[in-house]
Each structure stands twice: as structure tokens, then as C-alpha cells.
Amino acid sequence: MATNRTFTMLKPDAVEKGHIGAILEKITASGFRIVAMKLTQMTAADAKEFYAIHKERPFFGELVEYMTRGPIVAAVLEKDNAVEDFRTLIGATNPADAAEGTIRKLYAASIGENAVHGSDSDENAAIESAFHFAGREMF
Ligand code: IDP
Ligand code: MG
Numbered sequence: 001m002a003t004n005r006t007f008t009m010l011k012p013d014a015v016e017k018g019h020i021g022a023i024l025e026k027i028t029a030s031g032f033r034i035v036a037m038k039l040t041q042m043t044a045a046d047a048k049e050f051y052a053i054h055k056e057r058p059f060f061g062e063l064v065e066y067m068t069r070g071p072i073v074a075a076v077l078e079k080d081n082a083v084e085d086f087r088t089l090i091g092a093t094n095p096a097d098a099a100e101g102t103i104r105k106l107y108a109a110s111i112g113e114n115a116v117h118g119s120d121s122d123e124n125a126a127i128e129s130a131f132h133f134a135g136r137e138m139f
Contacts, residue, residue, distance in 0.1 A: 005035065006082040007128040008090075009117040010073040012066060015039075019107050020073055023116065026103060027077065030089050036133050037075040042068050050131060062112060074132040083125055086118045 010023055028034065042050065047067040054060050079085055091102025095114055098105040108114040119125035 004082050005078050006086045006125045007119045008075050012070040013113040014115040015071050032077040032079045035076040035078050041071045076129045090116050090118045
């Protein structure tokens with residue numbers, strides 16, 4: 001399994017606010033290469049499957065509503081130490097706790113609407129990339 005790739009989504013709030021360009025600029029300026037990318041919209045079934053690990057959480061319904069309300073940008077990113085470095089670049093889940101200069105500090109409104117997703121492990125990066133890009137020639 002590749003250890004130098006991660007998966008991201010620019011979430012509906014970031015797309016709605018017109019932040020696609022600024023966030024991609026920050027990602028590429030931080031040394032990530034875009035391996036695959038698309039503008040897409042998740043169905044409720046997609047969001048429930050993608051976030052299945054959170055299905056018992058009280059915010060699950062809200063999360064599915066949020067993630068399906070408009071387009072997202074899904075992308076596979078490549079860099080040495082991609083998973084960990086990308087989590088550092090996006091900052092804490094709650095933007096109130098995110099470090100200065102991180103994507104969530106700059107662009108997220110709340111713990112729920114937090115602008116960007118980043119995989120939390122190499123295994124999940126592979127699963128999440130396949131979820132959005134299955135069958136695509138990106139490797
Ligand atoms: P992560 O995106 O930083 O990995 P997770 O804990 O995996 O954070 O949660 C997945 C997503 O669920 C978050 O990015 C956020 O959109 C949403 N979420 C997490 N915690 C809450 C909460 O307490 N209220 C509302 N939404 C939440
Ligand atoms: Mg997570």
C-alpha cells in the first residue's frame with residue numbers, strides 16, 4: 001500500500017464560499033501533488049457509507065445533510081508523509097482549536113462545517129480514494 005498518498009474533500013461550505021482556488025493553492029504550495037481530482041456531489045447513501053464509522057454519533061444526521069447539500073472537490077494528493085502532513089496542514093477538527101495558518105483556521109466556520117477532509121491513516125486514504133475514484137486511471 002502506498003504510504004505517500006492521502007485523500008481530501010473540499011467540503012460543501014468551502015465550495016459555496018468560493019474557496020476552492022485558495023485552498024488548492026495552499027495545498028500545492030505546501031508540497032502536495034494532485035494525483036486525481038473532481039467536482040462531484042455525494043448522495044445521502046454515499047455520505048452514510050463514507051462516514052459509516054460515525055453512524056452512532058449524535059451529529060451523524062447533520063453530517064450527512066451537510067456533506068450532501070452541494071458540490072465537493074474530491075482529490076488524491078501525493079507527498080512524502082502525506083497523511084500526517086496533510087492532517088497538520090488542515091488543523092484540528094474544531095477550527096476553534098486549529099493552529100494559526102491551517103486550512104480549517106482560515107476557512108472553517110465550526111466543528112461541523114470545517115471546510116476540508118483529510119484521511120486519518122494510509123489504510124483509510126486508500127479506501128477513501130477508491131470510494132471516489134474507483135476504476136479511474138490515477139496510479
Ligand atoms: P476529522 O474530519 O477531523 O477527521 P472526525 O472526528 O473524523 O473529524 O469527524 C468527521 C467529520 O464529522 C468532521 O470533519 C466534521 O465535519 C463532523 N463532526 C465531527 N464532530 C462533530 C460534532 O461534534 N458536531 C458536528 N459535526 C461534527
Ligand atoms: Mg476523521
